[in-house]
Amino acid sequence: MSTGAISFNEQNFEYCTPKYIVDMFGPFDYDPATTKDQAKVLGIENYSTIETNGLKQDWTQFEKIWVNPPSYQTYEFLEKAVKTYKAVKNDIYFLSPISFLTAKKFHKITDSLGVKLFIPSGRISFFNQLHHNNQPPEFGCIILKIQTANEMVFFNLGYIKYWDIQTDYKLIQNQAKALQY
Numbered sequence: 001m002s003t004g005a006i007s008f009n010e011q012n013f014e015y016c017t018p019k020y021i022v023d024m025f026g027p028f029d030y031d032p033a034t035t036k037d038q039a040k041v042l043g044i045e046n047y048s049t050i051e052t053n054g055l056k057q058d059w060t061q062f063e064k065i066w067v068n069p070p071s072y073q074t075y076e077f078l079e080k081a082v083k084t085y086k087a088v089k090n091d092i093y094f095l096s097p098i099s100f101l102t103a104k105k106f107h108k109i110t111d112s113l114g115v116k117l118f119i120p121s122g123r124i125s126f127f128n129q130l131h132h133n134n135q136p137p138e139f140g141c142i143i144l145k146i147q148t149a150n151e152m153v154f155f156n157l158g159y160i161k162y163w164d165i166q167t168d169y170k171l172i173q174n175q176a177k178a179l180q181y
């Protein structure tokens, strides 16, 4: 039976982060996995899309990077983030489902470094581009910042900002109209 919540699977990778979450950690100058419209919504000037493939781009030129990768390539994006951090020590924030923290592969990739783990006081309601809905997802997410030592921070999501998410959605629609999509 469907709960109506957003599930975590390959067909459902277009779940976008609400702007108020990104703003808590930003501003960012690069998003390696996004769409043109979502980059505008989040106010991130430099970005890569599925067409330009963020995994093939050079991330070292950017100071502060926001990554919410497509679910089917989480490890590839994490590997790239770790490699980039090791090269230039830039600020890289990475959103992932909390279950990834218990995956062997996650430990293997982050083993030589540390992460600052930001744990929200609730589940983030993503905006889903494919299904045009914004129900809370079935999985909890964390944001981690790649660094050299392990650290943990609990942070308050506040009340679930339904109206903020609606605003994000309206922005996307308006921008799509302006761009005549």
Ligand SMILES: C[S@@+](CC[C@H](N)C(=O)[O-])C[C@H]1O[C@@H](n2cnc3c(N)ncnc32)[C@H](O)[C@@H]1O
Pocket (backbone or CB within 6 Å): 013, 014, 015, 016, 017, 018, 031, 032, 033, 034, 035, 038, 048, 049, 050, 051, 052, 053, 054, 055, 066, 067, 068, 069, 070, 071
């Ligand atoms: C989970 S969404 C996150 C979007 C945005 N970063 C955010 O935080 O709201 C992942 C995005 O990555 C895009 N994507 C998929 N494969 C990609 C690739 N190889 N390179 C860049 N973007 C990709 C998808 O089209 C989707 O828009």
